[in-house]
Amino acid sequence: MHLNAEILERPAQAEAQSPAQAASTMRERAYAPARSEAPSAEVDGSSAARGSESHARSEVPRAEVEAPTSAENSESRARSEVPTSSQQPLIWFDGNFISGDTPEAPLTTHAMHYGTAVFEGIRSYATADGGAAVFRLPEHMERMRKGAQMFGIDFDVERASEATLATLRANGHRDAYIRPLTWMGTGTIGLDVDPLTQHLMIATLAKVVHLGGARTRLTVSPWKRNPATSLPALKLSGAYVNSILAKREAKQRGFDEALFTDDKGYVVECTGANVFMVKNGAITSVDHRDALPGITRDTMIELSGAQSREVTLHELLDADEVFVCGTAAEATAIAVLDRREFGDNPVTRELAALYARVVRGEESRYASWLTPV
Numbered sequence: 180m181h182l183n184a185e186i187l188e189r190p191a192q193a194e195a196q197s198p199a200q201a202a203s204t205m206r207e208r209a210y211a212p213a214r215s216e217a218p219s220a221e222v223d224g225s226s227a228a229r230g231s232e233s234h235a236r237s238e239v240p241r242a243e244v245e246a247p248t249s250a251e252n253s254e255s256r257a258r259s260e261v262p263t264s265s266q267q268p269l270i271w272f273d274g275n276f277i278s279g280d281t282p283e284a285p286l287t288t289h290a291m292h293y294g295t296a297v298f299e300g301i302r303s304y305a306t307a308d309g310g311a312a313v314f315r316l317p318e319h320m321e322r323m324r325k326g327a328q329m330f331g332i333d334f335d336v337e338r339a340s341e342a343t344l345a346t347l348r349a350n351g352h353r354d355a356y357i358r359p360l361t362w363m364g365t366g367t368i369g370l371d372v373d374p375l376t377q378h379l380m381i382a383t384l385a386k387v388v389h390l391g392g393a394r395t396r397l398t399v400s401p402w403k404r405n406p407a408t409s410l411p412a413l414k415l416s417g418a419y420v421n422s423i424l425a426k427r428e429a430k431q432r433g434f435d436e437a438l439f440t441d442d443k444g445y446v447v448e449c450t451g452a453n454v455f456m457v458k459n460g461a462i463t464s465v466d467h468r469d470a471l472p473g474i475t476r477d478t479m480i481e482l483s484g485a486q487s488r489e490v491t492l493h494e495l496l497d498a499d500e501v502f503v504c505g506t507a508a509e510a511t512a513i514a515v516l517d518r519r520e521f522g523d524n525p526v527t528r529e530l531a532a533l534y535a536r537v538v539r540g541e542e543s544r545y546a547s548w549l550t551p552v
């Protein structure tokens with residue numbers, strides 16, 4: 180395999196904030212207005228944003244933007260709490276920072292009943308210069324916008340991006356998993372979503388959960404992937420019930436992860452990752468219309484020159500190496516696919532190492548994929 184990357188100088192990054200600086204930034208930013216009133220400048224701590232604080236409080240139904248406690252309590256909580264490792268990180272919610280353990284959504288929240296929400300999984304990485312950067316933030320936000328459009332959610336990419344950076348700073352997070360979620364709130368319990376309120380939150384977590392980088396035991400799922408003709412291959416929350424069923428079934432049989440195949444024997448994807456194989460040094464990325472077009476998949480293709488095409492399960496079982504990739508999974512080697520055991524995975528290892536350098540800003544030719552925090 181030839182990985183076409185050179186090790187060049189690291190790009191300059193913004194300095195990471197200390198917890199004290201993060202606290203000060205958080206105080207500055209905790210007063211951004213709620214969604215329905217907000218210009219896109221609301222998370223940048225501008226005087227315009229601060230000035231519309233009272234506006235947001237008086238005009239937005241409080242149950243939608245505040246904790247069940249009073250607005251004042253939630254305000255002082257946001258002001259006084261700098262999360263430490265034992266505390267919940269702050270969450271950006273409709274323009275305000277709230278404590279991560281604050282219950283916010285009413286029980287009649289539409290998204291809770293019907294899955295009418297859209298999420299993203301994004302990562303930020305500590306960079307060697309002491310800063311941090313979000314990997315391919317515009318691409319993630321654009322995919323989220325497409326998903327939001329399906330429900331008629333008015334999703335402002337600029338605002339969500341700024342809120343993401345603000346949340347990382349407020350929590351002092353550098354290596355983090357970022358979870359934005361936009362959802363349909365209250366207004367009706369019916370299926371017409373037009374009357375519903377719309378919301379956005381951004382959580383940042385210091386820990387990543389999916390697959391965890393270890394060599395993974397994979398099994399073909401008896402469940403089929405949602406066909407794209409029924410549910411678009413976007414990150415619509417309700418669609419993930421499909422992944423959850425497959426993952427659960429795989430774990431019950433002693434495996435780590437499930438592989439979706441279609442009725443014709445083609446590989447689709449895993450529950451939260453795309454699939455690649457290596458045969459005689461050639462890397463192939465599985466292409467399937469029902470699979471999420473992953474941003475990590477796109478990255479791996481760019482880094483390795485992999486060919487993208489449809490792949491049968493038979494071919495996958497015959498490969499020298501199989502790996503899966505995603506924002507959370509990065510590049511994770513497959514140790515076992517049902518009864519097929521894979522040996523060493525040098526190509527996967529090399530590509531994973533290159534990916535690790537790219538996301539941390541150690542490959543300057545890919546610096547445009549990084550948004551400094």
Ligand SMILES: Cc1ncc(COP(=O)(O)O)c(C=O)c1O
Nearest residue numbers: 451452453471473474475505506
């Ligand atoms: C079903 C599914 N496939 C693939 C991926 C990988 O996508 P990405 O690389 O954009 O994280 C994900 C992760 O979001 C996913 O949920």
